[in-house]
Amino acid sequence: MTWIGELWRRLRHQLSGASFDQDLAEEMRLHVDLRAADKLAQGLQPDAARAAARRQFGNATQLQESSRDAWGWTRLDSWRRDIRFGLRSLAANPGFAATAVLSLALGIGANTAIFSILNAVLLRSLPVEDPQRLVQVRPGDQGDDEFTNPIWEQVRDRQQAFSGMLAYAPGRFDLADGGESHYAAGLMVSGDFFRVLGVPALEGRVFTGDEDRRGTPPLAVISYSFWKRSLAGEADVIGKTVRLNRHTFQIVGVTPPWFRGLDTDWGFDIAVPIACDPVFHPAHNALDERSQWWLRIIGRLLPGETVEQARDRMRAIAPEIFRATVPQDFPAEAQQGYLKNSFFLKPAATGFSEMGAQYRTALFTLMAIVGLVLLIACANIANLLLARAAARQKEFSVRMAIGAGRARVVRQLMTESLLLSTMGAGAGLLLASWGGRLLIHMLSTTTHPLDIDLSLDSRVLAFTIGVAILTAALFGLTPALRATRFDLHQLMKENARGALRASARFNPGKALVAGQVALSLVLLVATGLFLGTLRNLQALDPGFTRHNVLIITADVEQAAIPAAMRANTFREILDRLRALPGVAAAASAVLTPIGPEGWAQMVRPEGLTSKSAKDTLLFLNRVSPGYFATLRTPLLLGRDFNERDGPSAPNAMIVNESAARQFFGAADPIGKTIGMGKDSYQIVGVVKDTKYNRIKEEDRRIGYMAAGQDAAPGPEIRFALRSDVPVETLIPAARAAIAGVNRGVSLEFRNLELQVFESLLLPRAVALLSSVFGSLALLLAMVGLYGVTSYAVTRRKGEIAIRMALGAPRASVLRLVLRDVVVLLAIGIAAGLAASLAAGRLVTSLLFGVRPRDPVQLAGAALVLAAATVAAAYLPARRAARLDPMAALREE
């Protein structure tokens, strides 16, 4: 590493180098003096001796200079000079500098913001020990990645593929003791979780293998942020308790601030052992449940082993593991299918991100959009620099005439460009930290706020620096090369305003503007598509009326209510809610529309011979009488459920239009039966189609069963309240009414309208951001065209004046100037349309109800762009048409 030593000596030299010149001079003087003394001794005259000594020594100044060179001072000095000169020349034109820095700050800032999110959810490795050695074990390459606890225990006890393994499940814990819930982000973890990850305890201890034992006491490890935020960072936190879902857990440790769990979207507050599951669900816990797939499994590769080796070892033990964990209650066929399971391995260094998985396309689309905006901004700055270079031609020619090489002048100009991009990047970094947080906020829902660590890391910093250098090269190089490519003699002979005019066949400024127009068009088309998508989604009839509906989720699992009494309790609560002032209608349901939960089953509709099992899949819900009226879903045929649909009556079902049509065709569905499991249901009514999980979905077949015919109601139920007053004002009364029935019910309140609104956060954010950046692009294109046209008008002043003097009317001058603009526009728009068509295919998954090839969309965007840019060019064109020919010619 000799260069490190050199660098070190060079630096030390720099720091102590104040006397360098004097030292060297003194050394050389001594030499010459001694030589002269020698010559004197040989008999030369004093003067001659000195002269001879000097001659023999050589050119002292030059030698001194090259000694300085040895330490790399000249280069550093000239850089310093370049920078100082560059700053001066930027300061001489503050308007230009401010425009350039501002547009770069916006462009680089937006790019850095989006990149920092991409980095956090898709690229960055977990901050744990050697994350590259972490591998996830999955039941398949795609799709669900969880296992059952019996499988996990088998894997844990039998495997020899990894140096350590862990299992965990993200979830949430209710911190409230009844009434309205306050949730903390939770983790259920295996005993070795922290040890395998290499996460030590900041306070107290982390879990050990002991916590894997059944019946382990309820212990908790909390995160640093939870400690600081919710427990006020109290010093003696170890041994204190927290209440989770109404059970007391003792805190044994706090994790360091850098550990935020394995899910990059959320962080975690509290971790408890998987073996504590029976504390929450004493009746039937998940530990021995062979069909509840809920645990992610991760292993750390053995030293020197590859993923393939680990996979082979895991696959070798797969058959015995799955044989040992077959769900006994499965039919024989399903058991055979179960035994075919195997293990798939996937690197887990970056952790897990639901946002990254869901929003991948959106994030890359946004990245592309802001990238285009930056390109357009670069084109603008390049154009401004071209104009500036033309104005500074005299300066360059003088510098080159007195001996500066072309490379030297180009270097000076590139220094100026780098100064601009560095200032832009600096401001951009500030903007990015703010913009990134804003975007995260825009994508957060009230029930699931995103908590993403956007702190600046080396990758983001490298990205920003790379972008800054790249942009400087993009906007600086062409103008710099062009400004210095001229015949010196020719130029010195001509007057101040010459050289570019002669060689202006191919004008890079015009090419840049055409490119700008093309890129802006792509962005405008994208904006149109995303706005159209959002409009379509918002205008879509979901089959229910979302306004003025309060949804209450009630969970009685932790309340002291025997299972047999649940149905009664639910009915009693519903009665009390209906009686509240301001409540126009109320109903209960297992599920309410728009949300992640779903429930579906294969059914046997009467008279249907289905081609594939998929055709008989029916999405389900169980609702009380009045549910459809409450949500204002029209009943199309038959009747709603009523009080007579009880346990002793025949099972009734209401289906939606899609189910009726696809199961029974044109026949009257009323009275038909649908078999499901051991039971059969008679159809009593048909309702309009409603959206089930999300607004953006094809209509599904839905079947509704009667709440009164539920043999074993689950612990969780929802109440929908249609109100005449703002829904939030109902919450206190509703809370009191439910507490009047039972104080132990956990509650969550949601506004259906807000829920629907939040389900459209992503399309809204994409539409908003593409509108903002599309407008910015349009503005930049206008500025670009304005600049190029003004410059052209200035250059052609003489020609225009002569034309006018010879009698050309104003209109023809206007035409003359605008003709150029129209040609530029036509080229740019043609290129932009081609690019839009190509790019459209990449974003189809983000679109709804609009087609990227829709001619109306494309034509509309092109029209907007053409109108705006022609308007921008019109101003200088009109100025040209109003030229006073005499004055202009005199000036020439």
Next chain:
Amino acid sequence: MPENPRRDEIPPGTLYMLILKMLARHGQLHGYEIAGAIQAVSDEVLQVEEGSLYPALQRMLLKGWVTAEWGVTAGNRRARYYRLTPAGRKQLLAEVEQYQRVNGAIHKILQTV
């Protein structure tokens, strides 16, 4: 007194080697002494363009082959004395070896004619 007509410029690229060799032999020298030593040892055949010693010395300082320290001459003048470092000693061996290899090759070519 006329200049000595039989004086040859030192071959390019060998200046470092000569300086290193002189320092290796004499321990520590200042610039004038280095120039003098080269001329004396070569029986005044080799002539260093004396000034060019100094940029070369600076480059050698940078490379870490020599260190410099201010001292006082016999005539009570301040002078910078140069001294070999272990890295410089290694460099000297390398340069001498390379020089001999090249020289040997050239010698062989001349012999074959």
